[in-house]
Amino acid sequence: MTKLSLFLGCIIPNRYPGIEKATNLCLEKLDIDCSNLPGASCCPAPGVFRSFDKPTWLALASRNIVLSEEMGRDVLTICNGCYGSLSDANNELKDNAELKSSTNAHLEKIGKEYRGSVNIRHIVEFLYGEFGPEMIREIVVNPLNLRVALHYGCHLVKPSADRQHGSVERPVFFDELVEATGAESVDYPDKMACCGAGGGVRSALLEKSLEMVNHKLSLIRDANVDCIVNACPFCHLQFDEGQAEVKEKFGLEYNIPILHYTQLLGLALGFSPEELGIDLNVVKNDEFMGKLKEPWQE
Amino acid sequence: MSKPDVLKILQDAGLDVLTCIQCGTCSGSCPSGRYTSLNTRRIVRKAHKGGDILHDDKLWMCATCYNCQERCPRGIKIVDAILVIRTIAVHEGIMLPEHRDVSRLVLEYGHAVPINNATMEMREGLGLGSFPETVHKYPDALEDVKTLLRSCEFDKLVQE
Numbered sequence: 001m002t003k004l005s006l007f008l009g010c011i012i013p014n015r016y017p018g019i020e021k022a023t024n025l026c027l028e029k030l031d032i033d034c035s036n037l038p039g040a041s042c043c044p045a046p047g048v049f050r051s052f053d054k055p056t057w058l059a060l061a062s063r064n065i066v067l068s069e070e071m072g073r074d075v076l077t078i079c080n081g082c083y084g085s086l087s088d089a090n091n092e093l094k095d096n097a098e099l100k101s102s103t104n105a106h107l108e109k110i111g112k113e114y115r116g117s118v119n120i121r122h123i124v125e126f127l128y129g130e131f132g133p134e135m136i137r138e139i140v141v142n143p144l145n146l147r148v149a150l151h152y153g154c155h156l157v158k159p160s161a162d163r164q165h166g167s168v169e170r171p172v173f174f175d176e177l178v179e180a181t182g183a184e185s186v187d188y189p190d191k192m193a194c195c196g197a198g199g200g201v202r203s204a205l206l207e208k209s210l211e212m213v214n215h216k217l218s219l220i221r222d223a224n225v226d227c228i229v230n231a232c233p234f235c236h237l238q239f240d241e242g243q244a245e246v247k248e249k250f251g252l253e254y255n256i257p258i259l260h261y262t263q264l265l266g267l268a269l270g271f272s273p274e275e276l277g278i279d280l281n282v283v284k285n286d287e288f289m290g291k292l293k294e295p296w297q298e
Numbered sequence: 299m300s301k302p303d304v305l306k307i308l309q310d311a312g313l314d315v316l317t318c319i320q321c322g323t324c325s326g327s328c329p330s331g332r333y334t335s336l337n338t339r340r341i342v343r344k345a346h347k348g349g350d351i352l353h354d355d356k357l358w359m360c361a362t363c364y365n366c367q368e369r370c371p372r373g374i375k376i377v378d379a380i381l382v383i384r385t386i387a388v389h390e391g392i393m394l395p396e397h398r399d400v401s402r403l404v405l406e407y408g409h410a411v412p413i414n415n416a417t418m419e420m421r422e423g424l425g426l427g428s429f430p431e432t433v434h435k436y437p438d439a440l441e442d443v444k445t446l447l448r449s450c451e452f453d454k455l456v457q458e
């Protein structure tokens with residue numbers, strides 16, 4: 001199986017370390033050969049830095065990729081933003097000799113060279129492609145009795161010309177991985193809609209960004225689910241911290257728990273909510289935490 | 299300084315907005331447009347009519363979800379075009395203050411979202427190291443990132 005290095009990005013290690021822990025536990029349990037990627041930086045964030053200056057975006061992204069090239073490992077991302085940024089940069093540099101050469105002129109100053117020898121993976125498409133839902137289902141020791149609102153997040157599947165994971169309007173691969181844990185992926189309106197965080201909107205226009213996430217939260221509440229599952233820490237933050245902000249700004253309270261897929265899978269593989277850092281979210285929902293405890297009490 | 303030719307820069311980047319038929323599929327598909335004054339169709343029109351698009355604050359309301367780009371019946375790479383127009387604006391010194399702040403974080407820490415004390419405590423509680431295996435833990439690696447940012451003159455670009 002492909003050898004990987006784990007690219008952490010910014011939000012997971014620096015705001016939601018439970019997702020980092022959950023990822024480590026799942027990778028180990030699944031016997032995936034994945035090393036650290038010491039010295040990696042911001043991917044850099046596609047919506048903002050790519051907007052500002054393309055050479056800067058490519059220089060920082062290529063440095064992160066080179067660190068993994070030096071180890072002869074593909075890059076494993078656990079964030080849609082990092083996935084989009086690194087794979088777009090990797091594709092552009094592989095396809096365009098001029099860009100590669102101008103980027104390498106910057107990298108030369110730190111004694112590095114981009115070669116274009118590795119691929120960028122996202123943990124969801126990696127698990128789907130290399131394991132598949134059936135194999136995941138066989139490894140599950142604690143089938144989850146949960147109703148889940150799945151949020152793919154835009155950059156996992158779009159732009160489709162670059163991602164090539166099939167339908168962007170009605171994809172199913174991530175739902176299949178969720179259902180492999182025993183959980184039910186519940187349909188809801190505007191399931192594929194954006195959480196509103198990306199493109200620098202959350203950082204510069206918070207209230208507008210919250211109106212977008214509030215729209216999704218209201219539809220998800222009506223679907224009567226136990227939690228929201230995502231594969232991107234920026235969506236995760238927007239849904240989690242965003243609920244506190246929506247409460248403060250609009251007076252609306254949802255209290256819907258948010259899990260990264262590695263945390264959902266971790267539960268199904270037998271790890272406790274605390275080991276997976278699920279209790280470290282801003283949203284504290286005792287009823288949900290009690291429900292997660294049930295299998296361990298039996 | 300002469301005004302940048304937005305249409306030409308877009309065309310040089312392989313982004314032809316002139317085939318737009320103003321059908322409005324982009325605006326109808328825009329999740330931001332429901333709540334902001336972003337009207338993607340107007341952005342596209344402004345781009346090919348040569349209006350003052352660089353100072354248009356709607357440029358920054360796009361969450362880059364790519365719905366418009368996926369659904370455009372003319373196959374126009376709308377989000378890619380918006381990103382290029384943003385780049386032209388930034389190089390003209392037009393940038394939101396919050397985006398300058400995020401840029402400063404990367405210049406200083408190599409992370410757009412740097413670590414804080416609360417997260418360090420969470421990390422320790424989880425049995426992870428206080429600092430992640432990133433530039434936060436390796437000062438030489440952070441120096442390399444800073445060297446690259448200087449080499450690209452990103453520091454000069456984002457300063458006020």
